[in-house]
Amino acid sequence: MNETEAAVADALRAHVADVEASPEFLAGVAAREAAHRRQSVVRLAAAAAAAAVVALVVGATVVTRGAAPPSPAAPPAATPTATADGAVPPPPAVRPRYEATWLPPGFGPAQVGTDGEWVPDERGPRTWLETARYAPPTRPGEPPRGVLFVVTMSGEVIPPSADYYRTEAFEPQAKQVRIGSLTVWRVRDHSASGGLIVYQWLAEPGVVVDVTGMAGVPDRDVRRFIAGLRRVS
């Protein structure tokens, strides 16, 4: 090894000599691993649902071509039914939908699954929401809780699974900022930033908009994005 090579090796080793895997780092690994597992479950469920649809279509086609008469005893369409104690189950919650009327320059579309979940695609376009795998902690007393949003190809903001992005790597700061009718929460990423990058959140009762991927985007652009969100349902 010559002088330059030795100096380079020395500089590289010295630069990371004080780098240690902290408990927070290991917790971040566990959180990501859990997210990967959930993602696998979502994909399997989506594949199963798609297979079921195909089976139904194929089955219906076979029945029609076979000229089999429809069964007169076919059950009526499903309606909400009372449980044993007489209570009617509540209808599925309708999640509010938003449109982003403006996106920061330079950011591409998101990968969004059929159920609104964010689907990372290593070969596809990355998005400003790619770091949305992070989410706020949901321990008691820590705002905000609710549904996270992603942005679709068309700029529409829709919520993925509320549980999908949960991790304990984030800690909301006390600071809140009102922008329009919405409240912005600032959170700090322990796992990745060491406190250098401040992520921002947007919340209103029942929903939370994740704009974590905007780290590095000028604050005025984040504000412009938030101010431009339009609730459409």
Place this chain on the structure above:
Amino acid sequence: MTAEPALVADHAAFEEYVRGDATALLRLAVLLAGDRDAGSDLAQEALARVARAWRRRVPDDPHAFARTVLVNLARDRRRMLRRRPKQVPFDDGYAGTTDPFGNADLRASLLREVARLPARQRAVLVLRFYEDLSERETAAVLGCSVSSVKTHTQRALGRLRETVEEAG
């Protein structure tokens, strides 16, 4: 009858591996990314992917497997960053080093130069002189030829040699 060890996806063994190798992988990630925050991010993601692979089959050499995942993630990150607005670093992390042997200035200068190298050249330097891989091993990790590794090494060292000579 005994189970074949390599096919047993043992999560406890994975956790033990992480505890033993996390710091080494994190250091490598920091050097590849040129940034501690990004390095931490890359190392976490690499370990999560190793865990996913671990569930299917325990890698023969977990560190080598994780290192390859990490190098690929670092490459993907560089490509992604080219499509994003440039982020201004809060701190380059290379300043203010205290060094009892008086090499702090040289190290800081070298690290700045390393940070300016093209991603492939930096990866070659880190794998060759930090991970102590041979040219053949480095080529295997990067998925290129040995001659390509030699070329990248020579070019990178050529740029850094001036810094060393100026300091000397």
